[in-house]
Amino acid sequence: MSQTPDSAVRTYIEQHCSAFLDDLAEWLRIPSVSAQPDHAPDVQRSADWLAAKLLETGFPTVEVWPTPGAPAVFAHWPAEDPHAPTVLVYGHHDVQPAAREDGWDSEPFAPEVRDGRLYARGAADDKGQVFFHTLGVRAHLAATGRTAPAVHLKLLIEGEEESGSPHFRALVESRADRLAADAVVVSDTGMWSEDTPTVCTGMRGLAECEIRLYGPDQDIHSGSFGGAVPNPATAAARLVAALHDEHARVAVPGFYDGVVELTDRERELFAELPFDEARWLRTAKSYAAHGEAGHTTLERVWARPTAEVNGIGGGYQGPGSKTIIPASAMVKLSFRLVAGQDPDHIEKAVRAWVDEQVPDGIRHETVFAAATRPCLTPLDHPALRSVARAMGRAFGTPVLFTREGGSGPAADLQEVLGAPVLFLGISVPSDGWHAPNEKVELDLLFKGVETSAYLWGDLAEHWREAS
Amino acid sequence: MSQTPDSAVRTYIEQHCSAFLDDLAEWLRIPSVSAQPDHAPDVQRSADWLAAKLLETGFPTVEVWPTPGAPAVFAHWPAEDPHAPTVLVYGHHDVQPAAREDGWDSEPFAPEVRDGRLYARGAADDKGQVFFHTLGVRAHLAATGRTAPAVHLKLLIEGEEESGSPHFRALVESRADRLAADAVVVSDTGMWSEDTPTVCTGMRGLAECEIRLYGPDQDIHSGSFGGAVPNPATAAARLVAALHDEHARVAVPGFYDGVVELTDRERELFAELPFDEARWLRTAKSYAAHGEAGHTTLERVWARPTAEVNGIGGGYQGPGSKTIIPASAMVKLSFRLVAGQDPDHIEKAVRAWVDEQVPDGIRHETVFAAATRPCLTPLDHPALRSVARAMGRAFGTPVLFTREGGSGPAADLQEVLGAPVLFLGISVPSDGWHAPNEKVELDLLFKGVETSAYLWGDLAEHWREAS
Structure with missing residues (x-):
């Protein structure tokens, strides 16, 4: 045989x-x-x-x-x-x-x-x-x-x-x-x-950073001092909230510089795929589609640059309560990049944006990991x-x-x-x-x-x- | 003697x-x-x-x-x-x-x-x-x-x-x-x-709650799904960012209902105290005064109701990075209350506000601890x-x-x-x-x-x- x-x-x-x-x-x-x-x-x-x-x-x-x-x-x-x-x-x-x-x-x-x-x-x-x-x-x-x-x-x-x-x-x-x-x-x-x-x-490429925000030199009592000094956890949250505009576009100035838009042929190839959003959501184990206005889900995950919070933390996270203004908070962000975007430019743009956003009385540092190009x-x-x-x-x-x-x-x-x-x-x-x-x-x-x-x-x- | x-x-x-x-x-x-x-x-x-x-x-x-x-x-x-x-x-x-x-x-x-x-x-x-x-x-x-x-x-x-x-x-x-x-x-x-x-x-009185936000059923890859589904850490941050307006007043509708304002005699007694803001800041181990517009620091901490984040957490907070959309995030909030405010009313107002703020695709629960009256x-x-x-x-x-x-x-x-x-x-x-x-x-x-x-x-x- x-x-x-x-x-x-x-x-x-x-x-x-x-x-x-x-x-x-x-x-x-x-x-x-x-x-x-x-x-x-x-x-x-x-x-x-x-x-x-x-x-x-x-x-x-x-x-x-x-x-x-x-x-x-x-x-x-x-x-x-x-x-x-x-x-x-x-x-x-x-x-x-x-x-x-x-x-x-x-x-x-x-x-x-x-x-x-x-x-x-x-x-x-x-x-x-x-x-x-x-x-x-x-x-x-x-x-x-x-x-x-x-x-x-x-x-x-x-x-x-x-x-x-x-x-x-x-x-x-x-x-x-x-x-x-x-x-x-x-x-x-x-x-x-x-x-x-x-x-x-x-x-997609990837740029990642951790932003550390420092308020009081130590945790302080939220009764004795609450309402009268800046809270680094609030500053962290405001930073994350400011990351996207009302169209779910990344609001960091200069972020979209150079982005290569999809061609008609690329859109056709995407369209040949048997995409079913309900099924995709099940795979994503998620309960709604949400992303940049004017783009489909596949475009959002494959061909559009994004910003996500991978981690956020500050203050007391254990059981019960601890009525403090925390001394510090941190945010881990990752940015997915597409053809035409330069990680060095993204890092500069994010640093400038963070410097601009952080309020008086909160000290901060931004640490970038090595980037990956698209x-x-x-x-x-x-x-x-x-x-x-x-x-x-x-x-x-x-x-x-x-x-x-x-x-x-x-x-x-x-x-x-x-x-x-x-x-x-x-x-x-x-x-x-x-x-x-x-x-x-x-x-x-x-x-x-x-x-x-x-x-x-x-x-x-x-x-x-x-x- | x-x-x-x-x-x-x-x-x-x-x-x-x-x-x-x-x-x-x-x-x-x-x-x-x-x-x-x-x-x-x-x-x-x-x-x-x-x-x-x-x-x-x-x-x-x-x-x-x-x-x-x-x-x-x-x-x-x-x-x-x-x-x-x-x-x-x-x-x-x-x-x-x-x-x-x-x-x-x-x-x-x-x-x-x-x-x-x-x-x-x-x-x-x-x-x-x-x-x-x-x-x-x-x-x-x-x-x-x-x-x-x-x-x-x-x-x-x-x-x-x-x-x-x-x-x-x-x-x-x-x-x-x-x-x-x-x-x-x-x-x-x-x-x-x-x-x-x-x-x-x-x-002051005290109302405390923990708000838990749930996105994907488990942590999911921020490259594969990032930019196309809602992120509970982002939702937590947006909630905290929305907690105060641009005058640092608490933005929860109904929060100030019934607040008893300071009398002139009370203001006089406050003014007899040798208050030195720079010294107060050193005690607060903080680097700036910040609070409700139109009020002094002493008024803010003694006679005005406030909202503070005592803890926030979600996703990966360890060393290095983990490129995920986290499955969940949480926020611990405390509200200081002054005479005239009713903790039950505050709880209802905060619950209604949270329900209103949380975006589609994110499930949430709000747990209040027992309140303390002013x-x-x-x-x-x-x-x-x-x-x-x-x-x-x-x-x-x-x-x-x-x-x-x-x-x-x-x-x-x-x-x-x-x-x-x-x-x-x-x-x-x-x-x-x-x-x-x-x-x-x-x-x-x-x-x-x-x-x-x-x-x-x-x-x-x-x-x-x-x-």
Whole structure:
């Protein structure tokens, strides 16, 4: 009985899926939370674990690259044909903070399979999506009889994505020769739904800051002093309230400078998607749509810049009451940026706005984290076809095109390496990124493996004609 | 050598001050935080400790009165003359929450004397001020050769004042016959300064609520959903920002209904005080005066109703960042009320305002704690003279008159018992009520003892002519 390459790939995956899941679960048990300093040893452990696993997978070159923060993992598996294209896969091995009491049904770092889903912090964002490439490349070799991939395959899996990738750009710049690639494949995004596989064509950028506001030198009695001195919690609240105008547009002067508006073609592609707002709201676990006037929900999350409060705090938050004017308050803000916006300009505009807003008698400081630039894949770039074809084979249906509201350091890779960025992600919106009960659908995880297994051959075959 | 009663009182106090301070320190070691349920056994311990100490002081009747919350302590020491007036001293044995890491220089529940000050949570608010009456009554007896006080002396020391006295009114109503008194002396206020002894003539009332706002069913990714659904932290902030108008007046419709404005005589009494705004700001540890337009700072804190944010919280407040739209946020508000305002009306007005303000897609609940009514001693009440005279003897200087911005359940006593309320407090604004490093000045503590020692004789002598 002769096998088509597709069925050979599927057979290989079936034979190895159990060991693959065991390995992934082992990795997910490492709480590699880059935002929390006491988890730094775990982030290191996560990098070391991945490096060992990539060696075992067959990559002849595997290196853990230290940074001033958390380490990245680099791997390289050259093709036999020296003229084959070079592809760099990007992902990250760090995860968002998670604690059982946030609302998890099981321990976030004790992976559990329930109803065909693997629940764990990092299952979808991003360990699961990094890891499908390991079985993918093995299936590619097994199905094609090769001993090396059809492309020069490189992996760069960083350890600070969930902290805004503060050292990523410097790392890429200092290792640009090792990372040199003809295309970058980012596996850190999602697709439309289980039934509608899609390829993402852009991500928003991200600028984040914490604004700390200081009032009295210590908490003071709200009876003795209330009503006669400024309250930093009130100042924090007024700042947040002033962030949007009555049209839900960001009210920071200069915020929209340079924003690239959607083209008609992009609007058409959005319109091809089976968007159902009631269903989208269920996925968002939210009870109303609300956003910038004059834009649809999809435009708001994919193509419009936004400002959100990620955290606010000040004064007494425990049980009962404490009648104080608090000494301090703080606000964590994040701004999603779209093509045409410059994070440096945004930082200046926000700082000027905060200085203007904070009232007399309240001292303040604004601390910005490293920013992530927005990123757009040219819609007419021929390499998109390889990704769309590989994914179409895996899913057995033509793929549509989306964008991603989230952010990643893909734009830095595009800029420093001079390579186009493509997105290959198999996560769905209900996967709970950054939320309690994060999970990955096992079916989709293996579609990811399959897509990865098809992609390298397709790219090698079509790259030269495309370029 | 003949002794005047004043010098006899002073000699007695000098002889017993060391044991008195040891006893007070023992009481302050009990963390009787009524707002925190896990301290309930400590609040009970505090009541039991005080009851034993009052028996030791000589009160023939001492009882611990349970409530559905924390217990109160009642004591009664009848005068020999059945026609002597009956005076009820009010105070509280519970304290505000406190933790070393809030900014204390020493453990809040390990009392420490430094530079003539006793530092501990409760040192001034209110254990110190309750306790000075124990040595006060002994000095009164010693100096006058009596075996019982000149008045029928009752004490009611409650255990839930720092939690808004939720069961106090019911307790007073159910025990009204035991508590019956001709006058109530509240020792839970302060005076102008060490150099300017004053008698307080009123306290503000207090209404407190917590508003909880719910957005998504769980924290959701601010990249995937940001800019397209309502954020409960933003809603919380907008609520707080809408609480005051541009004149720093409370913007809740109906809030000022019934407010009794200051009379000219009251304004004159305020003006006699040596008010220095720069100095007041240093005491408030604040950097600007800010409040209702058209009113002075003293008017704002003593005679005007206010709204303050005591706490605000929502989303991620830890180190680094977490790019979420939080599932929930909350705000703790307190409203200080003045004569003429009705807490029930305020609660209705605030609930209606919250319902109006919260946007679509955000669910909310508002929980009110038990309210405290405002209280004003009639300026022309003759019993004020007894308190002013006793305090003038202790301090060796005539006293002036103030009000108190804080709140206490004195108005309930006035209303239920039909007795005038007088304020005898020796704390100063720098004592740090509800703040880190709360302390009491030892000099003033003993002036309190002395005032208490003079008061009962003066009241017995002048009461009948005054009534």
